[in-house]
Amino acid sequence: MNSSNSEKASLPQRNEFWKLVFPWVLTALFLLFLPVIFASNSALTIMNQMAITIIFALAYNMLLGQGGMLSFGHAVYMGVGGFMCVHVMNYVEINSAPLSLPFLPIFGGLFGLGLATLVGTFSTRSAGTVFAMISLGVGELIAACSLIIVAFFGGEEGVSADRTYMRPFFEIEFFTQIEVYYLTSVWLLISALLMYLFSRTPIGRMANAVRDNPERAEFLGYSARWVRYYSFCASGFFCGIAGALFAINFEILTEENLNLATSGSILLVTFLGGVGVFFGPIIGAVLFTLLQTVLGLYTELWQLYLGALFLATVMFFPQGFAGVLVSHAPAARNGRLGSLFIPYVKMAAPSAVCLWSVAGLAELLFHARHAALGEEEMVYFGINMLSTSVIPWTVFGGLAVISFGICRTVAPSVLEAWDKAITPKGMAQ
Amino acid sequence: MSAALKLEGLTKSFGKTAVIMGVDLEIAKGERHAIIGPNGAGKSTLFNLITGRFPQSSGAVYLHGRNLLGLAPYQINRLGLSRSFQITNIFLRMSVFENVRCALLWSKGYKYSFWHMVGRARDLSEGAEAILEDINLIERRDAPAGMLSYAEQRALEIGITIAGGADVIMLDEPTAGMSHSETEYIVGLIRKVSENKTLVMVEHDMGVVFGLADRISVLVYGEIIATGTPEEVRANPKVQEAYLGTALEAEH
Incomplete structure (x- = not known):
């Protein structure tokens, strides 16, 4: 009777111990095999x-x-x-x-x-x-x-x-x-x-x-x-x-x-x-x-x-x-982490385009100001362009504005999905 | 009976303004003592002088016969005096359990140890659970202290104050800003945790004071004008004149 009691008591402790040790063992293995890749x-x-x-x-x-x-x-x-x-x-x-x-x-x-x-x-x-x-x-x-x-x-x-x-x-x-x-x-x-x-x-x-x-x-x-x-x-x-x-x-x-x-x-x-x-x-x-x-x-x-x-x-x-x-822990606890995937993708796609085009503008500006005299051609993500031409400027500028607009329209629905995901089940509204 | 806490000619001035003008007081071991007085009488300042938060201008404070002059708050605490604050003073970003556990660390002898694991220390977790049980916060164990309701934070404040097992406990307006039912809960809690201990408290709520205190001191303009049992203080004409008159008449 007594021994079974103490076994029961030590079991959660052993679990606790493994919970503590496991991530470290995993990290060690990760570090060990990283050079293989x-x-x-x-x-x-x-x-x-x-x-x-x-x-x-x-x-x-x-x-x-x-x-x-x-x-x-x-x-x-x-x-x-x-x-x-x-x-x-x-x-x-x-x-x-x-x-x-x-x-x-x-x-x-x-x-x-x-x-x-x-x-x-x-x-x-x-x-x-x-x-x-x-x-x-x-x-x-x-x-x-x-x-x-x-x-x-x-x-x-x-x-x-x-x-x-x-x-x-x-x-x-x-x-x-x-x-x-x-x-x-x-x-x-x-x-x-x-x-x-x-x-x-x-x-x-x-x-x-x-x-x-x-x-x-x-x-x-x-x-x-x-x-x-x-x-x-x-x-x-x-x-x-x-x-x-x-x-x-x-x-x-x-x-x-x-x-x-x-x-x-x-x-x-x-x-x-x-x-x-x-x-x-x-x-x-x-x-x-x-x-x-x-x-x-x-x-x-x-x-x-x-x-x-x-x-x-x-x-x-x-x-x-x-x-x-x-901050995603509550959503995971509610089992609603998956419901965030699509809203995130919806948000990530225009954000990526927006960042890509704003960075493009920065690179164009940098190239126009700092490249050697007479050198007009630059490469951005494998695309050749002329930093003196109007076309890349207009394309990047337009893309940035449009994608930013999309981000703003999508944002409320993403926030809504977030609120829903972190609210415990059965406590909706 | 020897005095748990003794004040001798204690004064405090901020610049030219004298706030405490010579306070003499003896509080016996095991006594529940309340300090009352109108707003601005210097009650909180008196508390701060006793606990080493401010240095006194002159006079002395003795805890179990030991002069506290020049000791820092943490040293006074180690001698067995613990206090709560008028404005809730807890560790807001830590969980309720962590708050209480931290309050236990010194008294359980862990000091500045960096070779013990707090998670594996039975005495700490069991002690903290027991105190959470006492202050009725066991269900809020893992909530961040900042998320508690006001009354719960006040209860936690008291829990932290008593956790270290100090034998002199000082509470600064424990029921300030509470509803009637919350006050009842806190009074019951204070009665429970101050058993066999010396309690000094500042309180505005006369119902609480007369219900809890063995003796009462009345502080007016930095001086104690009367000390005695609730009945004596109630009957004292000086007190009635200075402060209590209206409140007592209302009660009768």
Whole structure:
């Protein structure tokens, strides 16, 4: 009797356990077999870059999404971790110290943590504007130092190292890109898992509480400042790991890894993906890296499109891509997810045409203004056209206006379908 | 009986404006004490001084004989004093359950731990469930706190306040802005959760005050003009003159 009772009690717990472990196992398998599909060196490089950005964005979201701290200078924690790792690599090379490459990220993490423990003592005193301003100041300060303290930061050329001079790791010397990919993936998995688990600990929960209401947290026995400080340090640690992986992948770090542009872009990545959900920054990082590398191959205007995407996200989907996905949960619970498919297609088709033609106009304008003198021909999605001719301008302009009009007429019916889908069955009207 | 809470010559000025002008008060262990007074008498300020939200200008606050001078709110809370707020002060984006669980963390000894998983801690989830049971919010367990009705939010506020197991509980206008039936629900709740504990509350609703309190202090313009049992306070001519007159006549 007793034993059957305890079995019953442990069954849901075991289910819970698998629910927790299953996505991670799936991710690990996914990472393991990804190179089978994308085997080229350039694809591997993009995937490595993605992994680094994911770790960085997740670490950044420990502050922004979970702790309510907006940092404008977070690149320095990744950057300093990376710089230190380059020096560690060089030290190992010169002194043939016993250190293998796969363990280097631990050092990066510790250096990021070290810097965060110092800066955090005064920056986490309060959240909000004060924190944002201090983070901006510290970011600028360290970025400026990189041009002054040449011995450490290497001035404008930066510092470089050779990863293959580290001690071989089970005969692996990391000459090939695929070896580096697996090293990066393992660290991605470890870091993401640890950050996820951190959010489930007492301090991680209290980070949320302090974000929502620091004063109330104080009256529950927690110092809001210490809670912020611990989150800040943890974030610094994982930023350092990202920095180390950057050092391993690119074998060079420059001022660019510390400056405000990098700090700004990680805010963009995180926000794009969604700050409210743990996996949000992952989506943001994947999307951002794709836009940057793949779109960057096709057009010089990729930053314009990225900026427009960011603006649209802030204005229409402040919860980011992950937020949009999560908002479909009620519809899924009602079993009405399928009913949204046709309305979405109806909306997506004219939207795509609209975007395509507006982007066409942007490309025409860019070509007309910046192409070499006398060069009039340009290619857009495989179509040849003359940027000086009136025809493409009229076609794109007309298409944009018409498709926008269609979007506006379709929108109400899509909204209606949405409202219907998220209303529980039996509660109609 | 030793005093759970003792105020000695407590004063507070904001610039040149004196708000609290020398308050002396002793509240015994296990007592239910109400502080009443007209609007602007300094009741909430007194609360904020006791709980360390503002620093006092002079005087002292003793919790179980220990001087609280210079301690931050979180340190005072760890010594066993917990408070609620006049304006609902909860974690709006977290679920009801999460709100209560966070309120349990420190007292269950988890501190700033980053090696425990809260989801696996039985004492936390069972403790939080028990408190939700007490405050009648078990059915709203997974709703975001921001989505609760006003009365439910007030109940959650009380739940968070008592969760840490503090033995001195201070409630700032727990029934403010409530309908008659909601007030009854909250009064029943307060009676239940304040058993064997010291309760200090600010309240405007005289029905609540006279129904709940063992002793009452009347605060007028930053001074306590009378302290005593409900009957004594009711009979006190100074009180009647200053504040209670109309309310008491209406009751008789």
